[in-house]
Amino acid sequence: MTYRLAPIDTGAFAAERDDTGLTVVGSVVQRSDARGHVTGRTEFFEDVAPPRLAHLKMHRSARHHARIAGVDVTAALAVPGVLRVLTHADVPNNVYTVLKLIGVEPDDEPVLAVDKVRYLGEPVCAVIAETEAAALDGAAAVEVSYEDLPHVLDVEEALEEGAPLVNEYQGQNHFVYEGHHCRRIRFGDVEAAFARADHVFEWRYQSSPIEQAPVETTGCVVVPQADGRLRIHSDTQACFFTLDNTALILGTPFNRLRIVGGTVGGGFGGKVDVVVEPIACVAAMAVDRPVKFVYDRAEEMQVSSPRAAERIVIKDAVMDDGRVTGRKVTLYVDAGAYARHSPYGTTKAAAHLPGPYSIPNVWADCHCVFTNRTPSSAMRGFGVTIADFALESQMDRIARALGMDPLRLRLINAYRDGDVKAHRKIAEGTALVEVIQKAAELAGHDLPEDCRRMSSTTREGL
Template sequence: MRLLHARDGRRRDGVDRTEGRPGRARRGARGARRPLLPLHRLREDRRRRDGRVARPDRGARGRAGDRRGSARDDPREPGVKAVGARLPRYDGLGHVTGRTQFVDDVRVGRTLWVKALRSPHHHAAITSMETSKAEKLKGVHAIVTCADVPKNVYGHLEALGVPADEPLLADGEVRYKGQPIAAVAAESEEAARAAVEAIEISFEEREPLFDIRKALDGEAPQIHQWGNVYPHYGPYNHRRVRKGDIEWAFENADAIVEGVYRPQAIEQMPMETQVALAVPEASGRLTIYSCTQAMYFSMGVVAAHLQVPLNKLKFIGGTVGGGFGGKVDTAADTVCALLALKSRRPVKWRWTREEEFLASSTRAPWHIEIADAVTNDGWILGRRMLTLHDSGAYSRFSPYGVTKHAFHHTGAYTIPNLRFDGFVVYTNRVPTTAMRGFGVTSVSFAVETHLTRVAHAIGMDPWQLRLKNANRIGDTSGNGVAMKDPSTVPVTLAAAERVGVELPAEFRQMTPEPRSGDLLPEHLREQQRLNGEDS
């Protein structure tokens, strides 16, 4: 993929040596330095006088009277002037001048190009596959299938003790549309595409499953031999939190408020699609240019799939042309490495936009059920929460996402009695992965929306409900961590002030300091000292 590179500075006979540093210049006839690109002069940034970034003009106003040009203080750190300030990007000049180098800008002589055979079905058994005709086509140098992968099943979290469940290339069964089955390296993308079309393959379709609620039904189609729920959470098949006496909380509540929340899948949509380049060296090492967001994760995954030591790999990362979490897992690296070793030629795989939509990982859909036991004066006595995480056909980072749900399911609030159950559920959709705020944004959306629902149910102001139950110093979180410097109270008060909310004096005077005895009933004070966590 090319992103408006006005000058590429490539040598014709080898590797692209273009630097990614902005502002490079060369000498003119009289030794004066002149820019590499004929640009109109950019207006001088007044903030950068004397080597300092000056505070923006406070007179600039945005919509609704917001002083968008002004720097704002962090309510906890009065000296901080970053929030709301227009600070220059360190890489901005490189982007606008075209000097920033992306992985696809790297050119190596004699490079082969990759195309993949992908599943046309959401769920099917592979009954036969023959690659001999494709191997004989002109320009084809190598084809790899699951049989060519030394360790076909591996994942990022296996290094942390979390068992993997996904093959690099499908082995006997496909579980989502677009799953890679084989890959071809050829002299051109057209030749590789022709070879993919020449591979003879047949399937036996199976009933697909897309509903995470239905997936828990014993009569639903089984996606894996162990079922439709990821089973590896210690002694349980899901993430659990138990704290306090949840039965007591619901028996003594004045109201029980329930809600169901369903954040949906979101396509990452990076400008740069997945791309990788693998170059075999004469020394036996393999150099891989990768757009990964997690260099050492990806390096470890490639080494595990190839069953080679890390010192046989050299990873070079480029500027990531948009990742958002989706480029934490990059299968392109390993496929290129396999084909480079087999062909003894440099190999590049550049996904098309269609492939990116079809097979790249998305943000996960969730099904979240919350029930809060509350008193009429606004104390949250207890919470039950069930979360179902749609991981797609394979788990990838989903076990970690559900664990983060468990950590954050109380939000920024103290709730003394808890019962949390979080499941990773398989469906026949593309596997999901990390995306901005992974495992936190979805549960935060559910928790904050639910708190407003609770406030309306008991006739209380939503701001006051939040402040009353906000974390204070000495409170214990849902996973048993004692609060040392919680920011909920000062940040909530600052937000209320900025949007013009008038709060009673008792709330305006709140601080993060420990609650006094007259503000917290005795039974809640006692229960806050109970951990009782089983997770």
């Protein structure tokens, strides 16, 4: 087996380093956290074990969509070791939305369900107990009676007339962007482009929700301090975002909370929502003891917010020579029952269209849709990744239909410096042409001479 120890090719930079006095690029720098990891001394949140630690477990919705007729916690309180059962009435500002910190409205999600549940697994009651086992027994003993409501699990069905209303705080089954029903792009005239095109291709793409599945599950340990503050040990990816949102939910000044974090056992976007800290803080104040709330593996897979499922329909006007002259995109992001980060993710998807191509006519409607599914949220390039899957699949299918090299099709349409993009921005620093040329070379894919002469900074070959 051949391998090298350093992931950096130090030889490549040797000449540059000789007389500049710069020494970092091209040199191997040990990770600052590696020694802690290989000795087991890195402190993850669950390695904190304060005395008198109590445990929190959630009783979760057994329905996709239902009115809550009654909640009976008598049996839960009778479980030996159970200390308290919290309901929505115990949470100071129970209804929130995480992006309110950047001005997103409305507050649309309860920390604990009030009169309705909107997805399977939604938190209803929080049980605090002496041991994890007692908390689990207590959570299982909570009795909730439901009046079932019709549910909707598909984005297009959710937007139909007469679909069940998922989220009353939103008021309709889509997020409203500055008075509009979706995030839109209007550039040129796609219908005229379709009329003039040699070919019109329309295909539909669908992705599933994707769970980030970190090996360390989402959780926190909250420790009341002698000075009245709460110290939160968390595996959040966003310490200050979590601190601020938690303080807003608790209705306390920000300086009453202290977050100890930054060590995350895998996140990938799944630890950006603020879902365990607020209720663990309420619990720690209620019993005046340290409280741990950590998802078990099943919760991590079922209720931690995944990458949104998206449905994308792309209709393209294409000329015989491969130029794409018009692109119409209808995109649906399945936000699940609550907004979380999806209004932002949908905007990112819109900003990414029509891909890295100069297309003179672009029309896009990007819908952020509420359904009775697990709320979706951030994951590695959310909004962009699935759009790319659809856009690049579309390019391959067009190339196949025209009998054209798929790289040539992309080179013909790739944006160049100075092109006006659909968002009225002038493209600068573009490099798609050069990246494709290099990739072709590395893959041993012969590009014809005219393609090899193309450049991002000239119109050569167009």
